[in-house]
Amino acid sequence: MNAIEVKDLVKSYGSYQAVKGISFSVKEGEVYGLIGPNGAGKTTTLRVLSTLLEVTSGSIMVHGVDLREKPEDVRKIISYLPEDAGAYKHLKGREYLKFIAQFFAEGKEAEVLVARGLEIANLGERIDDKVETYSKGMARRLLVARALMIKPKLAILDELTSGLDVLNAQEIRKVVKSYAAQGTTMLLSSHNMLEVELLCDRIALIDDGKIVAEGTPEELKRKYSANNIEEVFVRAVKE
Amino acid sequence: MSNLSKIAKKEIKEMLTPSTLVPIIIIAIIFASLGDMMGGVEDELSEEQKIAVIMNDEGALGAIAYSVFDQGAEIVYNGTSVQEALDTLEDTDGTSLFIISSDFTENILSNQTGNITVYWMMKGAGIMDSVPSAAASSLLSNVDTTIAATLISYDMSDNASIILDPTSYTETTVFKGKEMDGISPTTIASVLSQQSLVMPLIVMMVIIYSGSIVISSMGTEKENKTLETLLTMPIRRTSIVFGKLLGAAVVGLIMAVIYMIGMSYYYSGLLGSSTVDLASYGMTLDLLDYTLIGISLFAALVSGLGLCMIMGIFAKNYKAAQTMTMPITFLAMIPMLATMLTDFDTLPLFAQVVLFAIPFSHPMIAMRALMFDDYTLVLSGIAYSLIFALVTMFIAVYLFRKDILLTGKVSRTDKKTGFPLIDMMLGMAKKRK
C-alpha cells in the first residue's frame, strides 16, 4: 500500500486554478520532495493533503484512507508543518510541546513524546523561555520537533528548513532521515536544491499547478543532462 | 505628502472597509429609529389624557371636583363599577381612575379632608415610562385649588388647614395586571429601575467581554499562524469551536460575578433603608424565576459567542478582530439602553420586534417580566435565543470545515459583494445549480 496516492488533484481558489490536475504516489517510508517556482502550487497541494483545504476535484488516499470521505481519520496519522507556522507565544517551548503532546497520548506516553520533541528541538536552556523570545530559527526547530515527535505515519513539511542556518538545517535533515528510516513517510517542499538532492528519494517538479518532471534525483539529472537539481529546475521550468 | 499622512492614510484604508463600516451604519440606523420610538413615547404624553371618574358624592364640592376632571381630561368612563372603569382605561389607554368618595362634600364641610381614591394605570417602569402620572397629578392639584378657592369665596369654612388642603388621596397603582395599594407609580419605577439596571449592565459587559475574547482568539490564531497546526491535529472541529467558546464563556462569567459583587455593594449602599418591599406586592422572584433568568443568560451568552465566532472566522488578524467587536458592542448596548429607558410592553411593535430579535435582550427583559409573571415573554425569549444559539453554532462549525477559515475569502476573481458571508452563500447557491 502506498502512503500517498494522489489522482488528478485540482484545487481552485474561487475561479482560479492553483493546482491543475496532478497525480503522484509516495511509498511508505519514502522521502518525497516537491520543488518549483514561487506560486507553483506546492503549498496549496500540501494544504489539501493536510485536510486544511477542500479538494476541488480528484482523489487522495492517505494510507488507504480516502481523504475526502474521512478527513478526521487522516488527521490521526499525519503531521503538518506549515511554511510560516507559529507557536503559541505566551507558552514556553516546553509547555508548547506538552500542549501538543496531550492531544496524541496520555500520561507516560505523552512524556515520551515530549522527551522526543525536546531532543529534536535541541534548544538547551532556552526551551524554558517563552516562544515569543525565540529567533526565527529557534521557533522553526521547535515546530519541526512538534511535527515529528509524534512519529506520524506521514509528515507533511512545507519548506522544512526555511530560516535555519547551515548547521541547523543539516541537523534537521539528519532527524528527518532517521525518522524516515523508522517508518515515517515524508512529503516536503523546499527551495534548497541541495537539500532536496541530499534528502529526497524522489522529487516532483511542479510548475504552474502541474507536475512537469518526476523521478529520483539521479533520474532527473540524467533526463535533463544536468549536474545537479538546480540545473534540472532551471531547464525544466524554462522549457 | 508627509510621512505622517502616508501612515495615517494606510491605517484609514485598512480600517475603513465595507465589512467594518456596514455593521456600524446598520447600528446607526437602528439607533435613529430607536430615537424615533422614544419620541413616540413622549408624544403620547402631550395628548389629552383619558381618565375614568366614579362619582359617589352628591354634594356640591364633589360636582366641582368632577367638573375640574372634565375640563382637564377626557372622561372615558363615569359609571359606578371599579372593575368596569379599569377595563375601560385598559382598552382606551387611559391613565387613571378617580373615585370621589360619597362623604366628600360632607367631610370637607365638617372640617375633614375629602377623600379621592386614585388608581394609577402604570404602563412601564423604564426611566421614560413613569411620567403619565405627572399629568394626572396636576389634575388632582387643580381639584385641590379649585375647591379651596370655592371654600374661600363662599366663605364655607373657617378651618385654615382644610382651606389650604381640602382633599386627600388614597393611591393604588395598577401595573401589569397587579393592583398595589398605597404605592405610587414613581416609587415602583424607581425601585424597579434600580433593580433591573444591574442585569442589563452585567449582561452587556459579559457579552462584550467574552465576545471580544472569542473574536480576538481567532484573529490571534491566524496572525500567529497557529490555526493551521491546530486544524490538522486529530481534534474534532466541534471541540475546537466549543472549546474556544467555553473558555470565553467561563472568563465572561467570572467577570459577571465580579461585577455582580461590586454592583450589589453599590446598590446596598445606594438603597439603604428607603427601599419599598416589593415582595409584599407579590413582585418576587422564586427559584424557578432565577433558573429561567440563568437559562436566559446562558442562551444569550452562547448566541453572542456563536455570533462572535462567526465574525472571528472572517477576521484575518488581530487588528481586524478588534474592529469586529464593534457591532457586537452596539448590539449589546441597544437592549441595555432600551430596557433601562422603557419597558418592553410600552414599546411600539417595530421596536419590540427588533429587541426580541437581539438575543441579548432576553436576560435583560426577563427579570422584570418574571416579577409580573409574564412567562410567555420569557419562555419564548429563551426558546428564541436557544434556537439562535444553535444556528450560530451550526454555522460556525460549518464554516470551520470550509476553506474560508484559512483563505479568508471565497474567491479571487469571482464577482464579490464585499460581504464574505453573502459571498459564501452566493457561492453555495451557485454550487447547488
Ligand SMILES: Nc1ncnc2c1ncn2[C@@H]1O[C@H](COP(=O)(O)OP(=O)(O)OP(=O)(O)O)[C@@H](O)[C@H]1O
Ligand atoms: N488564499 C488564496 N486565495 C487565492 N489564491 C491563492 C491563495 N493561496 C494561494 N493562492 C494562489 O495559488 C497559487 C499557488 O500558491 P502556493 O502558495 O501553493 O504556491 P507555492 O508553490 O507554495 O509558492 P511559494 O514557493 O512561493 O511558497 C498562487 O498563484 C497563489 O497566488
Ligand SMILES: [Mg+2]
Ligand atoms: Mg509555498
